[in-house]
Amino acid sequence: MPSAGPPRVANPFWLHSGAGFVSNAGPTVNPAELAKPFVHTYPSYVPGRPVEDVARDLGLDPSCIIKMASNENPFGPSPLAAEAAKRAIEQGQYYPDGGCYALRARLAAFHGLQPGQFVIGNGSNEVIELIGHVFLGAGDEVVMGSPEFVVYRLVSLLFGAKPVEVPLVNFRNDLSALARAVTPRTKVVVVSTPNNPTGAATPAEELIAFIRGLPERVIVVVDEAYRDFADAPPDILPLIREGRNVIGLRTFSKVYGLAALRIGYGYASAEMAGLLDRVRQPFNVNAVAQAAATAALDDQAFRDRCVEGNRTGMRRLEKGFTEMGLKWVPSQANFILVKVGDGATTFDALQRKGVIVRPVANYGLPEWLRVTVGTAGQNERLLAELAAVLR
Ligand SMILES: Cc1ncc(COP(=O)(O)O)c(C=O)c1O
Missing domain, CATH: 3.40.640.10 (Type I PLP-dependent aspartate aminotransferase-like (Major domain))
Structure with a gap:
């Protein structure tokens, strides 16, 4: 219920809403009790982290971050x-x-x-x-x-x-x-x-x-x-x-x-x-x-160029991983699995350097990372940062 003014006791859950002060303390009947039972154990989807999110979190400049985590097209749309x-x-x-x-x-x-x-x-x-x-x-x-x-x-x-x-x-x-x-x-x-x-x-x-x-x-x-x-x-x-x-x-x-x-x-x-x-x-x-x-x-010509760019990038990543002595899985897609040992730690270290990839422990592959093929520049940066992190 909107109230006439701010509460007398300071309460972090009171917000000013424009229409007066409203309580954000939560309803008296917990909606969790009303929810269907399966919701309580439902495993929500965890997406690749957006650039802005990582920038905020780590105090990095978003323009210095590259995202190779969600199998997007690094060449953009047509x-x-x-x-x-x-x-x-x-x-x-x-x-x-x-x-x-x-x-x-x-x-x-x-x-x-x-x-x-x-x-x-x-x-x-x-x-x-x-x-x-x-x-x-x-x-x-x-x-x-x-x-x-x-x-x-x-x-x-x-x-x-x-x-x-x-x-x-x-x-x-x-x-x-x-x-x-x-x-x-x-x-x-x-x-x-x-x-x-x-x-x-x-x-x-x-x-x-x-x-x-x-x-x-x-x-x-x-x-x-x-x-x-x-x-x-x-x-x-x-x-x-x-x-x-x-x-x-x-x-x-x-x-x-x-x-x-x-x-x-x-x-x-x-x-x-x-x-x-x-x-x-x-x-x-x-x-x-x-x-x-x-x-x-x-614009199928654009699509064809993207496929070609992906092929070139894939070959580059394969070569780079091989040179680092890392195992990888031959891929027919626009991403590649690479075995780094401790996926979570490597993911974290890469992220601190502004390279977002995807840990895949949730897929039962804790030693691996999934890397989306990027532009030529992004692929070089990923390889250089990965080599530095693993050294
Ligand atoms: C195998 C597969 N199917 C479907 C999707 C969903 O794609 P979207 O909902 O973006 O069309 C994805 C997204 O990563 C995927 O990897």
């Missing part, structure tokens, strides 16, 4: 996408087209599918959640590799489903073990290829044969976030055309450099896409993101 975004913000007073008409049409041409075969999300993360909304509940099982992109585990838990985690072998999905893990309760099987956090890809023919061998009632999510960087990625369109319940997931956050705008999509049969689309929020994808993504698809 200038065409940036232009389209600027034009779109000028119409910012209007709600976006909730149906994403123009983007769907562009995607349909890009993939050779119908516009109704897409579901567009606020990042592909949202599409993963939509899959949970439509298909997952208590008693369902979601079969996935371990480690696999952590959001699959989180979304399974969010909907009361059980993540069934099958250890990778040599950093790659073990397809026969995944197939053996399928039970009558299995609702969804997930394969990210290339995998995050390992960067290892599942060979195309093996993946397609694996999916064809699964019971038809099982929904397969093929997460293709890093597909653009891979040498011979699988093509799941024939499976969709055969009527398999396969959902391909793509994102504009990686090769298209639009992570800040949050936009990604799923493609599948029209029936599948329609179900997922039904449960999304009315304006889940903002107009700036829609415009930028549509323009990004038009």
Whole structure:
């Protein structure tokens, strides 16, 4: 309740709100008691640290910090996408087209599918959640590799489903073990290829044969976030055309450099896409993101240059790690796992030098760091700082 003036006893929890002094001491009934029980043990997502956050924390100049932690595109977005975004913000007073008409049409041409075969999300993360909304509940099982992109585990838990985690072998999905893990309760099987956090890809023919061998009632999510960087990625369109319940997931956050705008999509049969689309929020994808993504698809020359820049950077990091005597995992993505001994300490020391990478202990890899391939300058700096830290 707003009060007439400041409290007589100094209390750090009293804030001036403009409308008077209000208590920030907390409600009398603790909302924690009202929350659903699973929330208390729910493991929240821990993102790569933003530059500004690290700068504030360590008293560093943000312009001296480089972030190689979240598999973003170090070359930025296409200038065409940036232009389209600027034009779109000028119409910012209007709600976006909730149906994403123009983007769907562009995607349909890009993939050779119908516009109704897409579901567009606020990042592909949202599409993963939509899959949970439509298909997952208590008693369902979601079969996935371990480690696999952590959001699959989180979304399974969010909907009361059980993540069934099958250890990778040599950093790659073990397809026969995944197939053996399928039970009558299995609702969804997930394969990210290339995998995050390992960067290892599942060979195309093996993946397609694996999916064809699964019971038809099982929904397969093929997460293709890093597909653009891979040498011979699988093509799941024939499976969709055969009527398999396969959902391909793509994102504009990686090769298209639009992570800040949050936009990604799923493609599948029209029936599948329609179900997922039904449960999304009315304006889940903002107009700036829609415009930028549509323009990004038009600039495939920029995309190709980014892929090439990533390839060159990857070779440089591999060479640098080898020269330091460090083990690394061959990657088909825009990041690479490197074994540094004590991941947490090395992460911390690099961060103090203004280089943000990703510790992966949460993925069961405490001795490793995941490093996003940067620009040529960023790669050199990472290698130099890492050598200094490990010396
Ligand atoms: C394998 C994988 N899938 C999906 C995503 C989510 O991407 P976004 O929500 O930015 O589209 C990521 C992000 O890092 C990822 O690594």
